[in-house]
Amino acid sequence: METPEKNKNKSVFLESGIEVNPLYTSKNVDKEKLDEEAPGKYPFTRGIHPMMYRKSPFTIRQYAGFATPEETNERFHFLLNNGQTGLNVAFDLPTQCGLDSDDPRAFGEVGRVGMTIDTLKDFEIAFKNIDLNKITVSLTINGSAIVLIAMYIALAEKLGYDITTLRGTAQNDILKEFIGRGTWIFPVDKSVKLVIDTIEYCAQKIPKYSPVSVCGYHIRESGANPIQEMAYAFCIAKAYTDGALQRGIAIDDFASRLSFNFDIYGNLFEQIAKFRGGRRLWAKIIREEYHAKNDNSCWLRMIAGGGGGGLTKEQPENNIIRSAYYALISALSGTQTMALCSYDEAYTIPTEKAAEISLRTMQILIHEMGICDTVDPLGGSYYVESLTDRFEEEIKKEMLKVAEWGGIVNAVATGKIQESVSKQAYTREIGIQRGEVNKVGVNIFKREEAAKPVDFHPYNETAAKEQIEKLQKIKLERNNEKVKICLHQVLTDAQQDKNLMPSIIAAVKEYASVGEIIQVLKNVYGEYQEPIFL
Amino acid sequence: MKILLSKPGLDGHDVGVKVLALALQDAGFDVSYTGLRKSPEEIVNIAIEKKVDIVGLSILSGTHLLITKKMKEVLDTHKLNIPWVVGGNIPSQDVEPLMKLGPTAVFPTGTTVDEVVNFFKKIENK
Numbered sequence: 001m002e003t004p005e006k007n008k009n010k011s012v013f014l015e016s017g018i019e020v021n022p023l024y025t026s027k028n029v030d031k032e033k034l035d036e037e038a039p040g041k042y043p044f045t046r047g048i049h050p051m052m053y054r055k056s057p058f059t060i061r062q063y064a065g066f067a068t069p070e071e072t073n074e075r076f077h078f079l080l081n082n083g084q085t086g087l088n089v090a091f092d093l094p095t096q097c098g099l100d101s102d103d104p105r106a107f108g109e110v111g112r113v114g115m116t117i118d119t120l121k122d123f124e125i126a127f128k129n130i131d132l133n134k135i136t137v138s139l140t141i142n143g144s145a146i147v148l149i150a151m152y153i154a155l156a157e158k159l160g161y162d163i164t165t166l167r168g169t170a171q172n173d174i175l176k177e178f179i180g181r182g183t184w185i186f187p188v189d190k191s192v193k194l195v196i197d198t199i200e201y202c203a204q205k206i207p208k209y210s211p212v213s214v215c216g217y218h219i220r221e222s223g224a225n226p227i228q229e230m231a232y233a234f235c236i237a238k239a240y241t242d243g244a245l246q247r248g249i250a251i252d253d254f255a256s257r258l259s260f261n262f263d264i265y266g267n268l269f270e271q272i273a274k275f276r277g278g279r280r281l282w283a284k285i286i287r288e289e290y291h292a293k294n295d296n297s298c299w300l301r302m303i304a305g306g307g308g309g310g311l312t313k314e315q316p317e318n319n320i321i322r323s324a325y326y327a328l329i330s331a332l333s334g335t336q337t338m339a340l341c342s343y344d345e346a347y348t349i350p351t352e353k354a355a356e357i358s359l360r361t362m363q364i365l366i367h368e369m370g371i372c373d374t375v376d377p378l379g380g381s382y383y384v385e386s387l388t389d390r391f392e393e394e395i396k397k398e399m400l401k402v403a404e405w406g407g408i409v410n411a412v413a414t415g416k417i418q419e420s421v422s423k424q425a426y427t428r429e430i431g432i433q434r435g436e437v438n439k440v441g442v443n444i445f446k447r448e449e450a451a452k453p454v455d456f457h458p459y460n461e462t463a464a465k466e467q468i469e470k471l472q473k474i475k476l477e478r479n480n481e482k483v484k485i486c487l488h489q490v491l492t493d494a495q496q497d498k499n500l501m502p503s504i505i506a507a508v509k510e511y512a513s514v515g516e517i518i519q520v521l522k523n524v525y526g527e528y529q530e531p532i533f534l
Numbered sequence: 535m536k537i538l539l540s541k542p543g544l545d546g547h548d549v550g551v552k553v554l555a556l557a558l559q560d561a562g563f564d565v566s567y568t569g570l571r572k573s574p575e576e577i578v579n580i581a582i583e584k585k586v587d588i589v590g591l592s593i594l595s596g597t598h599l600l601i602t603k604k605m606k607e608v609l610d611t612h613k614l615n616i617p618w619v620v621g622g623n624i625p626s627q628d629v630e631p632l633m634k635l636g637p638t639a640v641f642p643t644g645t646t647v648d649e650v651v652n653f654f655k656k657i658e659n660k
Contacts, residue, residue: 093543313644349596
């Protein structure tokens with residue numbers, strides 16, 4: 001509602017387009033609802049657990065990649081000896097795109113942005129003398145995820161673990177790869193089929209494994225506003241859920257294993273409301289639309305991390321301050337897990353020093369700021385609660401738009417979402433460059449800076465060569481007759497539209513490579529053709 | 535002037551190249567974009583086929599030196615003598631070595647959209 005006083009002032013809008021009043025009062029909130037909502041109680045607006053960080057603080061899980069399986073193994077041992085229990089593993093781009101190290105298209109990229117995996121041998125090296133029951137491994141893998149998940153299971157089986165209690169997570173959210181990040185391989189519908197295969201297999205055989213983490217993060221990094229970030233992520237999560245239900249999996253056997261990965265940059269209150277409103281809406285979707293009985297099926301479990309999108313190359317030290325605020329936002333939003341981009345991440349793979357500052361930022365928040373003392377400290381704030389309600393409403397509306405585009409799978413296959421997100425990225429960038437969106441050090445409070453040399457991770461050509469030699473040696477030494485039979489099984493299973501997990505697990509056990517298995521699937525499914533809207 | 539923008543290598547960071555494509559379109563240029571993961575051979579073939587006047591490469595995985603070197607070789611093989619530029623996550627110490635490999639210009643992170651658009655305008659008016 002317009003008030004005469006407000007007309008005197010310039011209107012203020014959030015990035016999402018929501019207008020902000022100069023003052024919020026009890027008139028802006030639904031008092032009855034406020035009295036009813038409690039942490040740990042459906043619809044979980046105030047948090048998924050009754051005691052939240054009072055019981056245990058959020059988990060810190062930084063993204064890290066090490067070029068070779070050998071180095072990764074060293075790092076695992078270091079972490080275990082220092083009391084850590086989890087690692088978020090980065091893979092190099094050839095592994096992510098399903099190419100072997102000796103593929104010409106992998107030239108110059110082997111081991112560059114993460115660990116290289118060609119065959120099960122590499123996993124055996126990476127996890128040597130590691131108790132898989134003691135460390136939870138998060139695989140940041142999407143396009144080739146079905147092969148890498150199969151490898152992790154094959155490794156556990158070969159080492160004699162009981163896979164019914166095996167834990168771990170995979171990112172495995174292919175739909176967002178078509179919107180941002182771009183490590184897609186197969187056409188959209190076939191890509192989704194592979195995700196559902198992993199969900200089905202895990203629900204039946206490895207119930208403690210989390211096969212999918214739906215990422216709003218990369219969608220927002222590609223230019224989506226906070227409403228779209230949540231709306232598209234929820235549409236994607238629903239697409240996987242629908243696929244799982246079609247295979248006869250009960251909602252309560254699957255929904256509690258689903259987790260989310262979200263992005264934080266921009267307006268502080270907008271982000272907090274996004275998570276609180278999103279958490280309430282997701283709970284309602286799972287209970288009201290899918291009729292889940294268990295409370296934990298309705299939980300929006302998330303990693304909410306400080307994103308690279310807010311960081312700047314200019315005055316990079318300012319990114320340390322930005323990230324500290326992002327961490328605060330994440331904690332005030334009731335996240336389960338937190339990660340921060342490091343201050344140098346706008347222009348390079350983080351240096352050790354920068355990564356340490358990120359870690360300390362989160363530790364200072366936990367141990368010095370009293371952030372864990374009381375649950376949902378912003379609950380009841382007129383502004384935050386009003387904005388939370390608004391976000392729930394707006395995310396719902398945005399989801400209806402996707403439905404009008406023929407659903408998320410269609411909207412992604414036709415490039416509709418990519419186009420809308422790119423145009424928004426353009427508008428935002430132009431806004432920054434024209435000074436309409438403030439960015440300290442970039443368009444206000446600028447300082448002339450001489451271009452500084454960047455600590456750059458040099459490419460390890462020797463390691464790449466050794467990796468290729470290792471792969472070629474394995475290809476000579478393995479039982480190639482068995483490999484051939486296994487790959488043929490993958491082929492016929494793909495042609496007959498069967499769940500591919502069993503045949504891929506069998507193939508990787510015989511040291512069939514990532515590239516070989518992906519190539520078999522390309523022969524059946526074809527490859528994704530990027531819709532170009534320009 | 536016809537512009538071809540492309541992403542060689544395997545990295546999927548395409549926000550920058552798409553933002554630039556939209557900005558160049560707004561400035562009145564005829565812009566096409568190849569999409570992700572194109573090899574220098576594919577890019578040069580598309581450039582010849584579409585008869586473009588200039589090619590822009592966007593690289594953010596750290597492979598800029600390798601790819602630029604390869605691009606120069608492929609351009610020479612096909613005797614395609616048109617301006618070409620490289621942009622992306624390029625550390626300042628790599629700008630000079632990159633320029634020596636033959637591109638007309640290098641645009642590291644931090645270059646404004648207007649700066650790049652103005653550069654293309656200058657090339658057009660040459």
